[in-house]
Amino acid sequence: MNLLSRREHSQAELQTKLQQRGYDAALVEQVIARLAERGLQSDERFTESFIRHRSMQRQGPMKIRAELSKRGIRDELMQAAFAEQALDWVAIATEALARKFNQSAGSCRKEYARRQRFLASRGFSMEHIRAAMAATESDDMEWQSAIF
Structure with a gap:
């Protein structure tokens, strides 16, 4: 007991x-x-x-x-x-990325691969990883375009 x-x-x-x-x-x-x-x-x-x-x-x-x-x-x-x-795994993966990395990967392939490995080690599928990376990068792009 x-x-x-x-x-x-x-x-x-x-x-x-x-x-x-x-x-x-x-x-x-x-x-x-x-x-x-x-x-x-x-x-x-x-x-x-x-x-x-x-x-x-x-x-x-x-x-x-x-x-x-x-x-x-x-x-x-x-x-x-x-x-x-019925969890939203893409949203969870996106949140994990946002908490771990505070800047965009930009065009740096090594940084992009590093983030993919991070999500893969957390147990996300490639589908979830791609969607989370796209969401994170597009959010960063919107934020950058609003400033400049």
Whole structure:
């Protein structure tokens, strides 16, 4: 119960943590099943919470999916949770760029590639990266043309 009182956990996470603490595997499965029956543990709730939290940290869907897979979440459950939340990944990627870089990449290819790598490391797809880069660069161009 202490584990669940701090944050949501997936069934696989709970099973791993409890077995690492020396509890019998059969007993751990029974306890986790009982917790799920009572609504104290839910992979659906964990997945929704995880996606919401990581997207607020401006991480992309590819990275979030990989981390959920490591935590034992099924693909169908991930797809349903992503569809339910319907996040604007381009806006999240654009915000991540704006927070990290305060100037336009301009015509410098190295800087442009650096920004692409940054977004790729955050787990955004090339589609999201291109759209975010275009939005960021066009915003900078509008701002520059307003001054000059």
